[in-house]
Amino acid sequence: MEDLSHLFRLAADHAAGYRRSLPDRPVAVPVDQDALDTAFSGPLPSAPSPPEQVLADLIGAAEPGLVASAGPRYFGFVAGGATPAATAADMLATAWDQFATTAVSSPAAIAAETAAGAWLKELLGIPPSASTGFVTGCQAANTVGLAAARHQVLADAGWDVERRGLHAAPAVRVVAGEERHATIDRSLRLLGFGSDVVEPVAARPDGAMDPGSLREVLRAGSPGPLIVCLQAGNVNTGACDPLREAADLAHRHGGWVHVDGAFGLWAAAAPATRHLVDGVDLADSWACDGHKWLNVPYDSAFAFCAHPAAHAAAMSYTAAYLAGSGGTPAGAALTPESSRRARGFAVWAALRELGRDGVTALVDRCCALARRFATGLSAAGFEIANEVVLNQVLVGFGDDTRTDHVVRAVQADGTCWTGATTWRGRRYMRISVSNATTTEADVDRSVTAITRLAG
Template sequence: MEEMSRLFRLAADRASGYRQSLPDRLVGTPFDQGALADAFAGPLPSVPSPPEQVLTDLLAAAEPGLVASAGPRYFGFVIGGALPAATAADMLAAGWDQNAHNAVTSPAAIAAEAAAGAWLKELLGIPPSASAGFVTGCQAANTVGLAAARHQVLADVGWDVERRGLLGAPPIRVIAGDERHATIDRSLRLLGLGMDVVEPVPAGPNGAIDLGSLREVLRAGSPGPTIVCLQSGNVNTGACDQLREACELVHRHGGWVHVDGAFGLWAAASPATRHLVDGLELADSWACDGHKWLNLPYDSAFAFCARLDVHAAAMSYAAAYLVGSGGTPAGADLTAESSRRARGFAVWAGLRELGRDGVAELVDRCCALARRFAEGLTSAGFEVANEVVLNQVLVDFGDDASTDRMVAAVQADGTCWVGGTTWRGRRLMRISVSNATTTEADVDRSIAAITRLAT
């Protein structure tokens, strides 16, 4: 037992030291992928190794290739950090080694998910009667939401897709914006509907779906099973679809509304930005990440459905050996996983650490810092290509080649980390502000670095 205590203390100390170093370390450090591969490679030992030596070797092999994405100046891919209490809870979850399949395999894990799920729905304005499945990311959350949609729109016309599959099923219309996230298309592939089923709807000037065009697409098709995918938080611009008007329109046509709100759904948690997602409670399913703007450890996301029975019908299964199944759906009944990490502990701890006011302050601060980025880069003579409505900033450095060179230069410099994207046919620098530890000083330091590199 003493050996295990030393091992766990070593892991905690090194993890804590790494996290404390993030404000000062280079964000993107040069690395040699070949050297990293060699450090991990080699023959599998034929005899057991002492655990402490294994951990020491892992630290030596991995640390040269770590990216400071948990730090305050990482602005790529809408990646947040991980709150202290949530991180510690995740360490406990690993130590407890719980299987969160159901309340028999881990009563505590299911209870934590139930409590955290209720808090999440309250913060996001999702009806309290909705279900909440704890999944790995918005790829999984979108897949669960669209599986529930597929179940219900086919059940409405008398087809049991879980039993009969899609061969011979009535065709399903899937309508989605031109600027939907790519995970929507992959979910459609995984669900057997395919990407070609999508009827695209043009987006407005800042990337939100155009309501007039949505109305025309709905009218143009033949009546029948219909799923419409809306978005809260355009992956490039942060723009949010007009959910109230769109949901009412879709429901008049008998369709199911799924909202991909990977990061933008968190606008609902702040009075200052709640108007951007007005009407979200009218949707039928929602997807949202925890490891982005809520700053929870990987992997953490949520699949919500307005109807628990539909959610469970699409995702659950039964078997004679599964003791505890058949009650109120929870845990694995609401996800595509059977053996599940107890990720609800970290969600519960992160929400307790922040509280309602802390979540709202986090959203407001990141939005303010994104505006600070936009104002500072505009003052430096660069063009901000989008209306900054949330935490996303797009910057143009004159032409595609110049922009790509700037993105590469910033990543190599290490002061901060930004990504590149293509939006409306232009190569742009993409800045996402979603880390709870980012300060005005971090933004100003990053603006200064970008300006220096451009000069």
């Protein structure tokens, strides 16, 4: 093979330069989408191109359309950055080009997932005996958890859903909070239940599930297969469902408890916020993102299951040509993908780089910076619509039209980037602090810019 050192060095040098620029570059700038499309399009070349030229063309075409979402002043979509070690490990994962299907296809990839999975369970308060699947995001993680739930509750009713499907299967009740994340509904669609199956549970004023309403919903339904979906970290307010009380109620009715903890599950990693997810260990399955608060590169998430046999039954398959299948469930046996990249290397590297104390400090610091946002914007005369319990802040600027105008102005300005949301019938700016490199100065600079633009 040709010597790739020069090409890879060019890519690494550009990547390092881009990362160095993040603290100072505009988070986003108005984009000429037609020009961007033109830069990438054109006829497919008939002849090969030198790799160095291809890399230069890619950089030139992409740069005008990049969003500094890995930087310290990006506060949209609950997006984290990527730690140095995790980024470098992900670069190696790409160069190593492992397909993490089984321990035969890549022994190192599966070993990294096994070790990182054990560390994750320890940090998140999940029983060490739970199985762990490394997936793309919480859409996939929720789907895996609910697939395991579907398997188990129907198996308990004497039905083999993997073999017989859902036609003529016993009806499954799915109970979930009215403020659940939209990925729960899509998972139910993908699994053949349909979104209409959901029996909604009313929320408290903070957006967390109301346990009294849960009690009534469970009592009103007929006995039979039951799945209850709980949430750690409301996507608007950060509030967590009362996991201990809700799990106890669900189990008394014979239900499977799934927790969507995309970002909120990380509250368990810090003593100051651990009480918010008290009882998390009582659940049967959990979903959590790595590319949010753990600050590993996209895409990275985890599906945990307290019942490994149900997890494997829902996800695994065997084939005569698939060396390594049928053994101890790992890799593709715990995820929806067969051809899957080795995500475990970056997760392992991030956890080694941060350590337990570093993860705790990351969670604590983001929560403190979210409170700093709320204090600064409240002092400027704007409405803070939620109690800031984690890293989420909702800000109102008067009427809905003005709030949307301010959000658009902030996005166009480039000092920082925030999103917008509708909560309780009102439009709000939604600020999510999840990046390990965000500082108090970044928050203060952003508060100044938002105040200026709102004026």
